[in-house]
Amino acid sequence: MFDSKYEWRTSEADPEKAGRLAQELSVSPLVGSLLAARGINSAEEAALFLNGSLDALHDPFLLLGMKEAVPRIQKAVETGEHILIYGDYDADGVSSTSLMIHFMRYLGASYDIYIPHRSNEGYGLHNHALDWAHQQGVSLIITVDTGISAVEQIAYANSLGMDVIVTDHHEPPEVLPDAYALINPKQPNCPYPFKGLAGVGVAYKLTQAMLGQPPVEWTEIVAIGTIADLMPLSGENRILVSRGLEQMRSSAFPGIRALMEVGGITMRNVTSTNVAFGMAPRINASGRLDHAGSAVALLTTEDEDEALRLSHGLDELNKERQQVVDDIVQEATSQLLAKTDGSRVPDVIVLAGEGWNVGVVGIVASKILERYYRPVIILGIDPDTGMCKGSARSIPGLDIYEALTSCKSLMDHYGGHPSAAGMSLHRDQLDAFEQALNEYAAGVLTESDFIPVAASDGEWRLSDVPLSVIDEMEMLSPFGMANPVPKFIFRNCRLLETRKMGRDSKHLKLLVQQDGIRLEVVAFGKGELAEVLMEGAELDLLGEMSVNEWNGSRRPQLMLQDLKLTQPQVFDLRGSNDPWQEIDRVSQLIGSHFRLGPTQVAAVLEREILDPAKIRLNESTLWVYDKNAGILAYHPNEERSGQDDVTTLFMLNAPETPEQLDAVLFSFPKLSNVFLLHQVHKRERLAVPDRDQFKKLYILLSRIAAEPVQEETALSRLSQQASCSIRMVTKMMDVFEELSFIDRQEGLIRFIPKPPKRDLASSRHFLALGNLAEMEQHLLYASTPQVTSWFISRMQGAS
Structure with missing residues (x-):
């Protein structure tokens, strides 16, 4: 049993609505379902969603404060006032500031910019920056992506004789600043119909109010800030980002072209995902480790050489940022573990x-x-x-x-x-x-x-998503917040192949099959799961469909998000040099997928190694093999209250008898994951007995034990002549004794010439030997597929 890391939740689309949309739009049932699940009710709404143009944007003057802001900026430009653009250091703030620089240049305005240093100054407006602006002769400040909470600072700016126009999108506080104009769709009483604009989106609306139709290439900058700030890609954002991505494919900005190049992004194929994971981190890196000014310079430069220099600088900063993050994560995790101390x-x-x-x-x-x-x-x-x-x-x-x-x-x-x-x-x-x-x-x-939740777009079959449908789904892009990449659940897929891939084997690649259709599955960063997935198992998969293009061929591919198995699992870790270390490693590996609490994990072992187990397995329920009871709990109360909770078992030693194994399986009725950690080849080998073998041994015994002979001597000779272990011969002697074929007394064996006629199958020792030999054959000598299949069948038989 391998549980999903997330709780899978499906947004069910109205089947009738989905079918109608599929028919009216001439798309597949799957795409019709995706549209219906995203709130599309008609072909007209679908057309706006799929093909919305800039003409469909809302009137910017619906934004509260816009009617005051526009004439004030026009006056400042006409009279040559010095304007300060005050921004923020994240990617949205950088984009907003860059957009306003292009706007100021377009207007021919006198302007300066100010972005606070993240580490030295922190977020928001600062009085010392306002003092500097006043000294520079600034009489109008326009904030972008900041300012809605700057009550005291804007009051200070007012006292210096500077007007402040705030453009922001953050949640407004209870007390708003006394600015010349406040433009924020989230402020109270603002009638603007779309509340999800990014900071750069609000800045764009200001340019729209001033110019009517701003230069279309500015949507490139809007797209970067909107995607980077995780704003919903619905409504106006969808229109702006769609057009921005379209423009990027032949970008007018040297800085954006250079940024795509250093990020390994092909211009003609740029997507919202490329922006989110290839461009935004590099822009953010400037504000995180240095100053955001270098990112603003990149997005506003008109010089190709400078763009290349700046983009490579941001790339190096981003690599440094990644290492700094890794170091702090390690320190923070250690601090948390020490702080909680197991609680x-x-x-x-x-x-x-x-x-x-x-x-x-x-x-x-x-x-x-x-x-x-x-x-x-x-x-x-x-x-x-x-x-x-x-x-x-x-x-x-x-x-x-x-x-x-x-x-x-x-x-x-x-x-x-x-x-x-x-x-x-x-x-x-x-x-x-x-x-x-x-x-x-x-x-x-x-x-x-x-419990983390993963949303899906329904349960489908592999046959529902051929290449043509995957290509068709692209019409729903750009994907992002509020319009995520479609995720599908595929149940009962048989696992055909498992392997690790990539540098350091960090990634996972699977080959699965459903209804005769095969599909490659890729999971980045999950290479270790190859150790806990058995080929032949049935999987439920959650992931995103994509196209794998290689050497001119195109094949469907699933980018795995999560998976689960509903069948028991047995993991062959036999012969480990350090089983204790292996338990620690496996516990870390499986934790998120097995959802284990302290009462759900148990270990069974020989009493002789109990003391080290108590040290290493203090959170597990400890059980020991027992000759009479099969197994016993180390603490009696655990036997009463703990065994029904156990789902995962570590077997540090192989059982001595099949009865002990049966006791293990019957003691844990919910057992679904077993890790075999015992040593192999430590016992003399037993063979599953057959009649010819017993007949041969009987004849040999008649020759050497017609007169009483020392048992030790007899066993040694019989072992050599019958080519089987002394342990095997001893077990066979138990059968002969039970059937009265021999007599054992005081260390001597005597052959009985005319014993009563008894069938071998009537001997409990014969049956026990067969069961023990079969168990040991699998637990000690069988290959991984053989032992796992055999053990699972025993688990299922016990349930």
């Missing part, structure tokens, strides 16, 4: 460390969340001032912005979204901060919130 992981994980680069703590939080599936806050501590700057990432069950709001008195600053946020506070407040967050979470989260 339950808290509902909200709060970790802080001196020297942790605050530019990457958000990425670290995401990686810790992925491992533990808890809301996570990672903070870097300034050892000189004691100030902590951090980032939060949350799960769907907890709105982290609301959680932070519940303890806002403990922080100097905070802001963000339901799923991600940033904050600053003094280290003296950390304990109270962590306690307050966990108290809030305890009243909001339930146990079901801690």
Whole structure:
């Protein structure tokens, strides 16, 4: 049994609606179902979804504050006022700032830009930056992707005689700043119909209000910021990103062309996925480890050579960022393990460390969340001032912005979204901060919130997704938030081949079959699972269909997200030099897929090795082989309350008898995963007995034991002459004695010339020898396929 890492949830489309759409649009039933599941109700809505143009964008003057902002900017341009564009250091902020630079150039305005340094200054407006702007003669500030919470700072700007126009998309606080104009679709009483714009999307709406139809190439920059900031790719965002990706395929910007080149992105095939994983991390790297100005320079340069230089610089920064993240993740994980010391992981994980680069703590939080599936806050501590700057990432069950709001008195600053946020506070407040967050979470989260969920687009057969349908699905792109890449469930697929691939064998490749159709399955970063997947097993798969293009051929391929097996599994790890280390390694490997609690794991072993087992398996239920009972729990209470929970068993020693093996299988009725860790070839080999073998031994015995002979001598001679082990001959002597063919007394054996006629099959020793030999043949000598198949059949027979 191999459970899925996620709970699979399917968004069921109305079959009637799906069928109607498929017919009206002349698409496959699968694509009709995908459209229906995304809320498309008619062919007209489908046309807008699939082919929406820039003409379908909403009137920018529906945004509250736009009517005030436009004439103020026009006046500033006409009178030559010096304008400051104040941005942010993430990819959305960089894109927003870059877009406004192109806008200022287009208008011929006098302008400057300011982006705070993430580590030295932190998020948002800062008074010292406003002082600098005032000294530069700035009279109008336009914020992009920031400003909605800057109540005190905007009041300070006003006191210096500077007007501030805020363009932002973050959640508005209860008290809004007294800006000249506030443009944010999420602010109270704003009638704008689409609330999901990125910061760069709001900035674009400002340019639209000013120009009517901005240059179409600007949508390239909008697409980058929207995708990078994980905004929903629906409504206006879908239109802007679609057009932006289309423009990128023949990009007008040297910086974007260079960025695609260094990211290994083919221009003609650029997708939202390329932007998210190839471009956005490199743009973000500038603000995380250096200053975001270099990324802004890249997106706004008109010089090819400068673009190449800047793009390669960002690439190097991104590689450095990856190493920094790995180091902090390791430190943070160690800190959490020491903090919990084996106890339950808290509902909200709060970790802080001196020297942790605050530019990457958000990425670290995401990686810790992925491992533990808890809301996570990672903070870097300034050892000189004691100030902590951090980032939060949350799960769907907890709105982290609301959680932070519940303890806002403990922080100097905070802001963000339901799923991600940033904050600053003094280290003296950390304990109270962590306690307050966990108290809030305890009243909001339930146990079901801690099970990660993977959405799917239904259960289908491999025959439903040929190449033609996979190609057809591309019409639903661009994919991203609110319009994810379709994920499908394929059940009862037989596993034909398993192998690792890639550098260091980190990746997994499977070949599966369903209804005679074969499909290659690729899982990145899951190479270790090759050790716990048996060929021939039946799998349920969850993944994304794609096309594998190689040397001119195109084949369907499944990019695996998750999998499960409903059958028992037996893993052959026999003969391990260090079974204790193997248990530790396997426990780490299978943890997320077997969903194991302390009562679900057991180990069975010989009593002689119990002491080291108690040290290494303190969280497992320990059982020992027993001559009479089969097996016994080391602690009696475990036998009463623990055995019904056990699903995973480590067998450190092979049983001595079939009765012991039966006792193991019957003691754990829910057993679904068995790891064989016993040594092999340690016992003299037994053969499954047959009548000819017994006949031959009987004749030999009649010759050497007509007169009483020492048993030890007889066994040695019989072993040599019959070509079988002394252990085997001894077992056969037990059969002869039971049938009164020999007499055993005081270490002597005497052959009985005329014994009563008895059938070998009537001997319990004969039957026991057959069962024992069969068990040992499989457990000690059989190949992996043989032992796993045999053991599974025994498990199924016991259930």
